[in-house]
Amino acid sequence: MPGLSINSITKRFADFAAVDDVSLSVPDGKFVCLLGPSGCGKTTLLRMIAGLEEPTSGAIVLDGDDITRVPTHRRNLGMVFQSLALFPHLSVGENIAYALRIRGASKDDQRKRVEELLAMIHLPGFADRPVAKLSGGQRQRVAIARALALSPKLFLLDEPLSALDAKLREAMQVELRQLQQRLGITTIVVTHDQREAMTMADLVVVMGKGKILQAASPIEIYRKPADAFVADFIGITNLLPAEADSAGRTTVLGAAVPGVALPSGAAKATISIRPEDIHFAKPGAGAIPGTVSFVRDLGGTVETFVEAGGTTIVAVATPRERPNVSVGETIGVVLPPESCVVLQP
Amino acid sequence: MRREPARALADYTPLFFPALMLIVFFVVPFSIMIAVSFFKRNPAGFYTPDFVFDNYARFLTAFFGSVLGFSLLLAILVAVCCVVIAFPFTYLLTKRSRAVQTLWLVGLLSVLSLSEVIIGFAWSTLFSRTAGITNLFVAIGLMKEPVALLPSFWAVLTGMVYQALPYTILVLYPALVRLDPTLLEAARTLGASPVRAFFNVVTPALRNTIVATLIMVFVFALGSYLLPQILGRPSNWTLSVLITDQAIYQSNMPFAAAMAVFLVLISLALVGLTLLVGRKENAL
Numbered sequence: 001m002p003g004l005s006i007n008s009i010t011k012r013f014a015d016f017a018a019v020d021d022v023s024l025s026v027p028d029g030k031f032v033c034l035l036g037p038s039g040c041g042k043t044t045l046l047r048m049i050a051g052l053e054e055p056t057s058g059a060i061v062l063d064g065d066d067i068t069r070v071p072t073h074r075r076n077l078g079m080v081f082q083s084l085a086l087f088p089h090l091s092v093g094e095n096i097a098y099a100l101r102i103r104g105a106s107k108d109d110q111r112k113r114v115e116e117l118l119a120m121i122h123l124p125g126f127a128d129r130p131v132a133k134l135s136g137g138q139r140q141r142v143a144i145a146r147a148l149a150l151s152p153k154l155f156l157l158d159e160p161l162s163a164l165d166a167k168l169r170e171a172m173q174v175e176l177r178q179l180q181q182r183l184g185i186t187t188i189v190v191t192h193d194q195r196e197a198m199t200m201a202d203l204v205v206v207m208g209k210g211k212i213l214q215a216a217s218p219i220e221i222y223r224k225p226a227d228a229f230v231a232d233f234i235g236i237t238n239l240l241p242a243e244a245d246s247a248g249r250t251t252v253l254g255a256a257v258p259g260v261a262l263p264s265g266a267a268k269a270t271i272s273i274r275p276e277d278i279h280f281a282k283p284g285a286g287a288i289p290g291t292v293s294f295v296r297d298l299g300g301t302v303e304t305f306v307e308a309g310g311t312t313i314v315a316v317a318t319p320r321e322r323p324n325v326s327v328g329e330t331i332g333v334v335l336p337p338e339s340c341v342v343l344q345p
Numbered sequence: 346m347r348r349e350p351a352r353a354l355a356d357y358t359p360l361f362f363p364a365l366m367l368i369v370f371f372v373v374p375f376s377i378m379i380a381v382s383f384f385k386r387n388p389a390g391f392y393t394p395d396f397v398f399d400n401y402a403r404f405l406t407a408f409f410g411s412v413l414g415f416s417l418l419l420a421i422l423v424a425v426c427c428v429v430i431a432f433p434f435t436y437l438l439t440k441r442s443r444a445v446q447t448l449w450l451v452g453l454l455s456v457l458s459l460s461e462v463i464i465g466f467a468w469s470t471l472f473s474r475t476a477g478i479t480n481l482f483v484a485i486g487l488m489k490e491p492v493a494l495l496p497s498f499w500a501v502l503t504g505m506v507y508q509a510l511p512y513t514i515l516v517l518y519p520a521l522v523r524l525d526p527t528l529l530e531a532a533r534t535l536g537a538s539p540v541r542a543f544f545n546v547v548t549p550a551l552r553n554t555i556v557a558t559l560i561m562v563f564v565f566a567l568g569s570y571l572l573p574q575i576l577g578r579p580s581n582w583t584l585s586v587l588i589t590d591q592a593i594y595q596s597n598m599p600f601a602a603a604m605a606v607f608l609v610l611i612s613l614a615l616v617g618l619t620l621l622v623g624r625k626e627n628a629l
Binding site: 050051052071072073074075077078079081082083085086087088089098099102103146147149150156 | 532536537
């Protein structure tokens with residue numbers, strides 16, 4: 001089977017399991033983001049795929065071949081490090097050609113391939129510059145070109161854009177995604193930035209405490225988070241307590257939400273609803289009564305904070321649908337049932 | 346970080362004290378030595394102020410020339426041996442755990458507390474026929490009978506490398522600890538075996554450190570005069586030995602001073618040449 005498959009892999013450091021029995025299947029040519037807070041094991045998992053860290057148990061299979069014990073330099077992969085790790089004593093061209101030089105490619109072939117790659121990353125004519133003279137974004141591109149010099153089977157990136165400023169980072173995310181689609185190369189990126197994951201990935205893998213919490217497409221992760229941790233980590237969400245009354249109807253903070261069913265037998269659960277899904281209405285039946293505590297008008301979006309039943313509910317609206325509310329006002333908060341996600345306890 | 350250039354005289358005040366120290370303890374004695382090197386020797390007494398080139402002329406004989414050549418060669422060899430041994434050792438040391446590193450560094454520092462005399466006599470015992478390491482080799486069947494390994498050139502070299510090695514490691518250690526480990530990992534993901542990556546990436550990235558260390562050990566080894574006498578034959582004696590001999594036992598201060606000045610000039614020229622070559626290659 002083409003693609004990468006990770007079979008119940010575990011990495012222990014002393015008595016701490018950095019990666020705990022993780023299995024994942026990445027189809028050929030897909031873009032995967034390993035997402036999670038620091039210390040969740042995502043970098044360790046990536047380093048095991050690269051062969052820089054030896055798994056305690058489990059197997060890594062690439063295109064049907066078990067590569068668990070294959071040393072890094074025979075794995076045919078390209079990797080971009082968080083520090084970029086460009087060789088300071090080599091020029092841009094020599095950095096990119098390093099993998100070719102190791103394999104004994106002729107000077108002519110090296111030069112040709114370097115020119116090709118420099119054109120691909122929009123830096124033509126940069127071959128003879130020293131890496132120290134490049135800007136952050138340029139160094140980033142050179143690191144990507146160097147990793148892709150041999151058209152590897154697997155493209156791994158460890159927090160590649162973390163050193164760039166916000167604007168450049170967003171631009172590079174789009175560029176990286178377009179490059180990956182053009183080359184059709186299986187790509188795995190480690191990141192702690194959920195926006196980055198949403199922008200680039202076909203498959204987002206959310207990790208926490210060494211385990212995979214959810215692996216799905218970005219929009220599914222956003223719309224149907226598996227648990228409270230995922231819901232809270234991906235974007236902003238409201239986590240609200242839901243109860244089932246004797247008649248089996250579900251209520252949230254005292255307001256009935258018809259059409260939302262709790263897991264059978266459970267009297268209590270937590271639901272997640274995204275701020276942009278919340279509407280306001282006049283206080284009354286079917287709405288949660290609350291008091292507006294703060295309005296943050298950011299120009300592009302308006303965030304309204306409502307105190308209701310001891311928790312703060314956040315609602316986001318565009319200026320076009322700007323809610324006509326002011327601080328101190330009592331309003332009703334409406335939760336559209338189709339937007340409520342009942343989370344696993 | 347960009348620093349403001351110094352403008353007023355007051356900006357230089359922090360430099361006054363070190364400058365004074367340098368003048369009192371280096372410039373003045375060194376100037377006196379240069380002056381003495383032109384003085385005339387008085388066989389009955391000490392020396393009389395003069396301005397003659399006799400001392401330098403006497404130095405330019407085949408004998409002293411070959412001793413100078415030997416001293417430089419020995420110092421270069423010690424420097425190269427030290428770096429060749431210490432560089433991989435220090436590199437591997439930085440890969441160990443914190444506790445292991447500390448243990449090794451403390452051990453190496455304790456070697457520094459040994460005086461040159463103790464090192465010399467310890468090695469002369471180790472190399473001797475009666476109590477030396479060759480007895481061990483005989484015991485495990487490597488040799489037929491114990492032999493004396495000294496006095497010899499190799500004994501001198503071993504002793505001097507032993508003495509200079511802790512300094513070498515301590516100078517290399519900070520640079521190697523600070524080296525970004527992902528450089529090596531990057532080379533490996535690009536298809537270089539660990540050994541190849543080490544020579545392709547680690548060594549060139551630390552070129553300047555290696556050159557600086559070579560120069561330091563070279564200068565350090567040039568001043569050695571006890572070990573060659575304890576472990577070597579007279580033919581293994583360095584210029585420092587002859588300078589000591591002339592200054593202390595022959596009471597020929599002007600000649601000793603001339604040799605010392607010459608040694609300083611030659612080593613300065615060598616160090617300058619190394620730096621010049623290094624800069625040219627860096628500019629490429």
